[in-house]
Amino acid sequence: MLREFRAYGCEVRGVETSDAMVADSRRLYGELPISKVAGVHLPFPAAAFDVVFSLDVFEHIPDSDGHLREVRRVLKPGGLYLLQTPNKTNAIFETIRWRGVSAWRQDHCSLHSYSGLRRRLASHGFSVTFCKIPVVTDFFKWKVRGYLGSAGLALLAVINPDRLRRQAV
Numbered sequence: 001m002l003r004e005f006r007a008y009g010c011e012v013r014g015v016e017t018s019d020a021m022v023a024d025s026r027r028l029y030g031e032l033p034i035s036k037v038a039g040v041h042l043p044f045p046a047a048a049f050d051v052v053f054s055l056d057v058f059e060h061i062p063d064s065d066g067h068l069r070e071v072r073r074v075l076k077p078g079g080l081y082l083l084q085t086p087n088k089t090n091a092i093f094e095t096i097r098w099r100g101v102s103a104w105r106q107d108h109c110s111l112h113s114y115s116g117l118r119r120r121l122a123s124h125g126f127s128v129t130f131c132k133i134p135v136v137t138d139f140f141k142w143k144v145r146g147y148l149g150s151a152g153l154a155l156l157a158v159i160n161p162d163r164l165r166r167q168a169v
Contacts, residue, residue: 001053002032013049015042040066047076058085064110068124081126084133086111096147135161 002014002025014034016022022036035043040063052071061067071081086108112120118128136156144152 001055002034003029006032013044039063040070042070042074044074046073048074049079050076051080051082053082055084056086058083059108059110062109064120065124068121068126072124072126081121083121085117086135096152 002012005012012033014025014032015037016025016034017037019036022034025032025034037043040061052075058064058067075081114130118130121128141153141156144156148155
C-alpha cells in the first residue's frame with residue numbers, strides 16, 4: 001500500500017512489528033519508508049499526519065487503548081483514522097480455524113462488536129462512521145474451503161456473516 005500511495009504522490013510512512021515482514025517488503029517492493037516498531041509507540045512527532053490508515057491490524061493489538069492514544073497523538077487536528085478490522089462475528093471462523101474456543105484469542109485479542117468499537121473509539125475522541133464492506137469475498141470463500149472443504153461452502157450459503165452483521169451507515 002505504501003508503494004501505491006507513493007505512486008499517487010502521497011508522502012507516506014509505514015510501521016511493522018516484524019523484522020521479517022520489513023525485509024520481505026523491501027525485497028518485494030524496493031526501499032520504502034517503513035519502520036520496525038515494538039508495542040504501541042509510533043516513532044513520529046505529535047500532529048504529524050493527516051491520515052492514519054490501518055487494515056486488519058487493530059484486532060491483533062493487545063493494548064488497543066494505548067494504540068488509539070498514539071494514533072490520536074500523531075494525527076493533526078481534524079485528521080482521519082481509517083480503520084478496517086473484523087468484528088466479533090469473526091470469532092466463529094477463528095474458532096473453526098484454530099480448532100478451539102479460546103486459542104485464537106491470543107492472535108485476535110481485540111475483536112469488538114460494532115457498538116463496542118464505537119464506544120472504544122469515542123472514548124479516545126474519535127467520531128465514527130461505519131462503511132459496509134462485505135465479509136464474504138472470493139478470498140473468504142477460499143479460506144473457508146481450505147479449512148472446511150465443500151461442506152464449509154454449503155454452510156456459508158446458509159449462515160452468511162454478511163447477513164448476521166448489523167447494517168452499517
